[in-house]
Amino acid sequence: MKKITIEDIAKEAHVSIKTVSRVFNHEPNVRDNTRDRVLAVAEAMNYRPNLSARSLASNKSFIIVHFHDNPNPDYLDRINQGLHKACRAAGYFSVNEPLPLTNGSYAALAATYLTSFHVDGALLSPPLSDDPALLAVLREKNVPYTRVSPQFEKRSSGATYIDDKAASLMMTNHLIELGHKNIAFIAGPSSHGSTIERTAGFLKALETAGLSVQNCPQYSGDFSFRSGLNAGQKIIESGHNVTAIFAANDEMAVGAMMAAMKAGLDIPKDMSIAGFDGSRIGDVLWPQLTTIRQPIRQLSERATDILLTSLRTSETDIICEELPVTLLARGSSSVPKISS
Amino acid sequence: MKKITIEDIAKEAHVSIKTVSRVFNHEPNVRDNTRDRVLAVAEAMNYRPNLSARSLASNKSFIIVHFHDNPNPDYLDRINQGLHKACRAAGYFSVNEPLPLTNGSYAALAATYLTSFHVDGALLSPPLSDDPALLAVLREKNVPYTRVSPQFEKRSSGATYIDDKAASLMMTNHLIELGHKNIAFIAGPSSHGSTIERTAGFLKALETAGLSVQNCPQYSGDFSFRSGLNAGQKIIESGHNVTAIFAANDEMAVGAMMAAMKAGLDIPKDMSIAGFDGSRIGDVLWPQLTTIRQPIRQLSERATDILLTSLRTSETDIICEELPVTLLARGSSSVPKISS
DNA sequence: CTGAAAGCGCTAACAG
């Protein structure tokens, strides 16, 4: 079972290897007739170009790397699905590389990675989308990249994102409309750019509704379940008469929900809970979590599409797309028991 | 910023490129002196061998692919962590490839993948670990592989696994010791080999304890949350006086728990719930899920180690390792309210 | 222990 190469195809199709190469690279200047013959032969012989050879000769690899450091497996998985789908549709391959920000030398790690593993482009997901050190490495190495949900210098690269502020405002309004006046907010970590936006949306909604910020205490967590649990406990002990908790992601919201349940509170009668993201964790609870559903797979797929398009057209236009979110009002939120 | 190649290192270290190559491939027959000099120069010039060139010349790629079709992102993530860690420690790279069994041509997909993307080995995780069509492709293409948690022909390849039957027996005994006599079991799908083992462990425990199988109804799901919810509803409506539900994975257990909560039952007073896997979903609930914790990351890391070792030593010994599990007794299980 | 030469399978740059 010997390996079949471009030469075998050339011989069989009575053309030169260059012509075969042209066909497989979608280059112009091949007669339809010839092209069809080559493709037929290749199909018949089950030929696949050797990626290493292609990569060595052309200095292209047909590989896109996804750098990530998000602790949420669910989020990662959705990003990967979109990435994989877009890559496959374009004949590219995708690989994943964790880049732990907690490891002081993550930028050096990325640099090492990019030197030994030639990639054609990179996809960045939060929190790496906004990491200056990583972006610097990418630019220095001349690796094109697009970003999912960047917050800073949004238009400095191709990107897809949602309107965090508007989404957060939408959710806060939902709680306000239910009748809540004492709403606690659990913000994300400052390392995530979305934190500012989501907090701003929350505050704007309060302001518009004329609610006192004094009655709406703000806490902050690191997006982890545990930090939500801690914040939830503090909120409950604080004596603020809080009737609703809005957390900047679902993990923390579920943590807060657990704190409430532990304290013997009924959800949503005694305490409404709202999250942000639309991750699986919120589907698999009773009551199910009221949240903002982000189109994560599409964000990633579109971001990859944008990257691949820019690679192929070598266009310099920077494409940025905002995708819509949905408010999922479910069992964890309702009208407050006592309006204060 | 030009690319530095093996030639730059050779020139600078006053040796031939072949010697540099020897050093980087850990080949013998290099004087320590020479080796050190080469390494020093390479370090100073920040040299990294070009993977494509290496791959083209040696017909090795230093890439391990992980084929998977597990719907649980949490499980996948842990497998990936172990894989990544083991690969990195050995200078290998890892890539992921979903292979949806629901897609009729998944075996052909795998074949295509393996022809265009040269990999040195493959890691299989359930349910692919036991897929005959995929195994056939791998063998035909001569791609070495190891498997995580295979159930059939265990010793036909390198593998790591747990003792599913013993673990299931352990959990059932836990429930029996708490005083439960009417225990429902939700089995996994027949496509997963573990289903037989886990069911066998359940039945063995009943038998040993002298409990009647009639009082312990068996259901089956597909490992999804939703299927656990459905089974849970049936169990509650069945009038079997069931006081405990043991599901063959955590997702289904949580589904069953949700069914119980919806029906107004108190967990664990009215109904004890137990799962299997130790995935995040069970940590993030109130009460937390009693479950069997599998060392998923270690299973994957060891399986990868076994694969890499066999690649480098070209030894033909097949290594299989059984790793221990832990019973996590948490809030979702307790003594039954009424002993029947 | 070390080096020189010959490719790996493909694409780039030029000729026709």
Added chain:
DNA sequence: CTGTTAGCGCTTTCAG
């Protein structure tokens, strides 16, 4: 529209 000739950066012979 098509073919020829050089490499890409490395490893593998095979000689020393």
